[in-house]
Amino acid sequence: MVKFRELTKKGRELAEMLVSDKPKYGTQISLPTGFTFQALLREMENPAGKRRIEFFEILCGRKIIGFCYYTVYERYRAAELATIFMPGYRGKGLVSPTIRFLINHATRTYPQLLRVEATASSANPKAIASLLSAGFNVEGVRPAGYVRGNKISDAVLLGVVLKRDDMAPSSMYQIESFRDKTLERKRLLKQGEILLDQEAELIRNTGLQEKFSKAERIVDIGCGFGQFAAWLSKAFPETDKIFGVDPSRWMIRASEASGNRKVKLVCSDGLKFLDALPAGGTDAVCMRFVINHIPERLWGRWLTAARRCLKPGGFIYLTLSDANYYKTFPGLPLMDLLFSHKKLLREKNGGVWNVPAVIGGHLYAAGFRNITQKSTCLSTEKMGKQNYASSVGDQFVWGVEESWGRTGELARKSLIDAAKAQNFWGQVKFGIHIGEKA
Ligand SMILES: C[S@@+](CC[C@H](N)C(=O)[O-])C[C@H]1O[C@@H](n2cnc3c(N)ncnc32)[C@H](O)[C@@H]1O
Numbered sequence: 001m002v003k004f005r006e007l008t009k010k011g012r013e014l015a016e017m018l019v020s021d022k023p024k025y026g027t028q029i030s031l032p033t034g035f036t037f038q039a040l041l042r043e044m045e046n047p048a049g050k051r052r053i054e055f056f057e058i059l060c061g062r063k064i065i066g067f068c069y070y071t072v073y074e075r076y077r078a079a080e081l082a083t084i085f086m087p088g089y090r091g092k093g094l095v096s097p098t099i100r101f102l103i104n105h106a107t108r109t110y111p112q113l114l115r116v117e118a119t120a121s122s123a124n125p126k127a128i129a130s131l132l133s134a135g136f137n138v139e140g141v142r143p144a145g146y147v148r149g150n151k152i153s154d155a156v157l158l159g160v161v162l163k164r165d166d167m168a169p170s171s172m173y174q175i176e177s178f179r180d181k182t183l184e185r186k187r188l189l190k191q192g193e194i195l196l197d198q199e200a201e202l203i204r205n206t207g208l209q210e211k212f213s214k215a216e217r218i219v220d221i222g223c224g225f226g227q228f229a230a231w232l233s234k235a236f237p238e239t240d241k242i243f244g245v246d247p248s249r250w251m252i253r254a255s256e257a258s259g260n261r262k263v264k265l266v267c268s269d270g271l272k273f274l275d276a277l278p279a280g281g282t283d284a285v286c287m288r289f290v291i292n293h294i295p296e297r298l299w300g301r302w303l304t305a306a307r308r309c310l311k312p313g314g315f316i317y318l319t320l321s322d323a324n325y326y327k328t329f330p331g332l333p334l335m336d337l338l339f340s341h342k343k344l345l346r347e348k349n350g351g352v353w354n355v356p357a358v359i360g361g362h363l364y365a366a367g368f369r370n371i372t373q374k375s376t377c378l379s380t381e382k383m384g385k386q387n388y389a390s391s392v393g394d395q396f397v398w399g400v401e402e403s404w405g406r407t408g409e410l411a412r413k414s415l416i417d418a419a420k421a422q423n424f425w426g427q428v429k430f431g432i433h434i435g436e437k438a
Contacts, residue, residue: 375431
C-alpha cells in the first residue's frame with residue numbers, strides 16, 4: 001500500500017530526475033501547459049496569490065516511488081491533479097489511490113472546491129482507465145504537456161464535479177485577478193479606441209441614433225474604465241442620466257479620475273444594480289463585452305433584470321466579438337492552440353464560447369422582441385497591422401495567462417513578429433445585438 005508525505009529534499013531530487021528537460025527515467029509527465037516542474041516548485045515556495053500548489057511524495061514502505069501534486073485555482077474553485085511514478089511502479093494500479101489521496105487532501109484543505117480535473121495522455125489507455133476508476137468523467141481532448149518548438153502533446157481531459165450548487169462566480173472577468181492590471185487597462189482602452197468609431201457607425205445604421213438621443217436614462221453595466229459611457233455622454237449630450245456601473249473599485253476610481261462629470265459612476269455588481277432600479281424607468285441598458293464573461297445559466301437572471309427596469313420601447317444593447325472571428329494569414333499554430341485552450345477554460349466555467357451565435361434566443365426567452373444584430377469586420381487594412389497585433393495578441397493572452405504563463409507571452413510575441421511581415425493579414429469581427437421591450 002502507498003503512503004504520502006510532503007515533498008522532502010530527497011523527493012525533490014527524485015522529482016527533478018523524473019521531470020526535467022532530459023528526464024533520467026523516461027517519459028515526461030504532463031504538467032499544466034506552459035509550466036516546468038521547476039517553475040511550479042518555485043511558485044509553491046513563493047505563491048503568486050492566484051493558485052496554490054502542494055507537492056507530495058509517494059512512498060512504498062520507506063522507498064520514494066514517485067510524486068504527485070495539486071494546483072488549486074481559488075478563483076475558479078477548481079483544482080488540477082498530476083502524478084508520476086518511477087518506471088518500475090508504473091501500470092501497477094497505484095494511480096487510483098494516489099488520486100483519491102489528492103482529492104481528499106485538496107477538498108479538505110479547500111472546502112470551497114467545486115471541480116477537480118486531471119489529464120491523461122491520450123496515448124496511454126491504462127492511465128485513462130485508472131483515472132476513470134477514480135471517479136473522473138472524460139470531458140474531451142485538449143492540447144497539454146509541454147510546448148517545445150512546435151510540438152504539443154495531446155491529452156484527455158478528465159473532470160469531476162464535486163458539487164452541483166453555485167458552479168462559478170457570477171462573472172469570470174475580474175481585473176483584480178490580472179497579473180498585470182495596467183497592461184489589461186491599456187488593452188481595454190486601446191480596444192475601445194479602435195472600436196468606438198465603428199460602433200458609432202453601427203449605431204447610425206441600426207437607427208439607434210434616434211433612440212439613444214431621446215433617452216433620459218442609460219445604464220452601462222460593466223462599464224470598466226467608463227469609455228463607452230463617456231462616449232455616450234458626448235454623442236448624446238441631451239441625455240441627462242448616464243450611469244456607469246462596475247464592481248471593480250479600481251476601474252471606477254480610474255474612470256472618476258478622467259473627470260467626466262456627466263456620467264454617474266457606481267461601484268456595484270451589475271445584477272444587484274439592475275434589481276435595485278425602479279421598474280420601467282430606463283431607456284437603455286448597455287453591456288459591452290460583459291455577458292460573455294457570465295456563466296450561461298445566469299443569463300436568464302441578468303436579461304430578465306435588464307428587461308424589468310426598461311421602459312416599454314426601451315432596449316438592451318450588447319456589444320460582442322464573434323469568437324470565431326480571429327482570422328490571420330499566414331496562420332499561427334501557437335495562437336490557434338491558445339485560442340482552443342481559452343475556449344475550454346471559458347466552457348469549464350459555464351460560459352459560452354461563441355456568444356453572438358446564441359444570444360438572440362436568450363434575449364427572446366427573456367421577453368425581448370425586435371431582436372437585431374449588426375456586425376462589422378475590422379481588418380489589418382483598417383486597424384493597422386500593429387494595432388491588430390497588439391490588441392488581438394493581448395486579447396489572447398488574458399484569461400489564459402494563469403495557465404499558460406510564458407507560452408501565452410510567446411504566442412503573443414509570435415503574432416506581433418508575424419505582423420511585421422509583408423504578407424501578414426488579419427481580421428476581427430464584432431457586432432451589436434439589440435432587443436426591445438415591447
Ligand atoms: C471585458 S471588460 C469590458 C469593459 C467595458 N464594458 C469595455 O467595453 O471596455 C468586462 C467588465 O465587466 C465587469 N464585470 C465583471 N463582473 C461584473 C458584474 N458582476 N457586474 C457588472 N460588471 C461586471 C468587469 O469589472 C469589467 O469591467
